[in-house]
Amino acid sequence: MTEPAQRDPEPIESTRPIPRENGRPGPAPDGEIPALDLEQLLEKAIVVDLPLTVRFRGVTRREAVLLPGPRGWGEFAPFLEYDDAEAAAWWRACLEAAYLGFPAPLRSEIPVNATVPAVAPERVPAVLGGYGEDIVAVKVKVAERGQGVEEDEARVAAVRAALPEARIRVDANQGWTVDQAVSALRRLSRYDLEYAEQPAPGVDGLYAVREALHRDGVTVPIAADESVRKAEDPLAVARAGAADLIVVKVAPLGGVRRALSVVEQAGLPAVVSSALDTSVGLSAGVALAASLPELPYACGLGTGALLARDVTEAPLKPEHGKLPVRDYGPGSLEVRGLVVDDARRTWWLDRVRRVHALLEPGPGSGPEPGQQPLEWR
Numbered sequence: 001m002t003e004p005a006q007r008d009p010e011p012i013e014s015t016r017p018i019p020r021e022n023g024r025p026g027p028a029p030d031g032e033i034p035a036l037d038l039e040q041l042l043e044k045a046i047v048v049d050l051p052l053t054v055r056f057r058g059v060t061r062r063e064a065v066l067l068p069g070p071r072g073w074g075e076f077a078p079f080l081e082y083d084d085a086e087a088a089a090w091w092r093a094c095l096e097a098a099y100l101g102f103p104a105p106l107r108s109e110i111p112v113n114a115t116v117p118a119v120a121p122e123r124v125p126a127v128l129g130g131y132g133e134d135i136v137a138v139k140v141k142v143a144e145r146g147q148g149v150e151e152d153e154a155r156v157a158a159v160r161a162a163l164p165e166a167r168i169r170v171d172a173n174q175g176w177t178v179d180q181a182v183s184a185l186r187r188l189s190r191y192d193l194e195y196a197e198q199p200a201p202g203v204d205g206l207y208a209v210r211e212a213l214h215r216d217g218v219t220v221p222i223a224a225d226e227s228v229r230k231a232e233d234p235l236a237v238a239r240a241g242a243a244d245l246i247v248v249k250v251a252p253l254g255g256v257r258r259a260l261s262v263v264e265q266a267g268l269p270a271v272v273s274s275a276l277d278t279s280v281g282l283s284a285g286v287a288l289a290a291s292l293p294e295l296p297y298a299c300g301l302g303t304g305a306l307l308a309r310d311v312t313e314a315p316l317k318p319e320h321g322k323l324p325v326r327d328y329g330p331g332s333l334e335v336r337g338l339v340v341d342d343a344r345r346t347w348w349l350d351r352v353r354r355v356h357a358l359l360e361p362g363p364g365s366g367p368e369p370g371q372q373p374l375e376w377r
């Protein structure tokens with residue numbers, strides 16, 4: 001059977017009529033995603049391909065499936081190299097947004113950081129320019145494959161020169177060994193780092209880096225990212241005392257509710273960050289940040305500034321270092337010129353079918369024998 005041809009559709013109104021009380025959205029109900037007719041659902045899905053303004057984690061384009069539901073739009077955009085088991089959490093988060101909505105917000109705006117990919121120092125001012133004025137914090141990517149600590153230092157120095165007052169954090173994406181991380185962070189600590197995100201792989205690696213820095217009197221807090229979002233047990237890092245704070249992302253953790261529960265159980269300060277999402281995915285991140293009891297750090301949700309195009313005319317881009325907490329995600333989408341061709345749509349919808357089978361118990365769509373079904377909660 002051929003997939004329905006995807007044309008650039010007219011803007012689509014979100015079907016997100018959340019019950020309102022006094023003009024505000026009511027609390028999202030807990031409970032399970034209703035039984036779904038996946039094929040019917042997929043007919044309404046839109047698959048987009050967005051250009052980035054700058055290369056980020058090795059890519060210059062970002063593809064995403066956008067799904068309308070009774071509560072709004074959901075986004076499914078696991079990175080292309082992720083296997084189905086890992087991508088299943090992203091699908092769960094997409095269904096949560098579309099079918100359950102989000103908890104009531106506790107705040108009306110979210111401070112965000114600018115994110116600087118592993119660019120040459122002379123490009124730093126242009127990248128920062130995309131985040132507008134009043135940048136309060138900057139995350140600088142370091143330990144990029146093929147680069148050395150000299151390049152990292154030059155990039156961090158360029159950020160410090162451009163924004164003398166901003167908080168600067170670095171993210172190594174586990175690209176250093178423990179020894180490399182300790183020596184690099186000793187060197188970079190002169191730029192007054194707010195924290196270092198995932199300097200080395202694994203809970204043990206984070207623990208070792210943190211201990212070594214403490215022993216040397218280098219006071220750079222350690223944040224866990226991959227050791228939360230890619231770990232079998234996202235709480236192991238907290239139990240081991242291997243990090244000072246955790247980074248949480250809605251999609252890899254399987255939705256806002258699951259991410260809230262990870263933060264609560266970890267008992268550590270949390271930074272909400274994006275997965276280089278469209279404004280649909282970003283609005284889920286904003287919902288998480290808005291419903292956390294405490295939000296001590298600027299969040300990594302400013303990445304809309306890295307998209308050359310987004311799926312709404314009112315994209316979630318930082319203004320004066322903040323994002324607004326809207327009642328809903330984008331009410332309507334504007335995807336003209338962004339929709340993928342039929343072959344690419346088929347690839348994505350097949351991926352959804354496979355991961356949906358991993359999630360949904362029920363006749364004909366259950367997990368393969370030997371695979372553990374994921375529970376909704």
Ligand SMILES: O=C(O)CCC(=O)C1=CC=C[C@@H](O)[C@@H]1C(=O)O
Nearest residue numbers: 057115139273274275276300303
């Ligand atoms: O946290 C931020 O400032 C922006 C988001 C960000 O850095 C990331 C988004 C997507 C994929 C990840 O490799 C990366 C991260 O490691 O945090």
Ligand SMILES: [Mg+2]
Nearest residue numbers: 171173197225
């Ligand atoms: Mg990270």
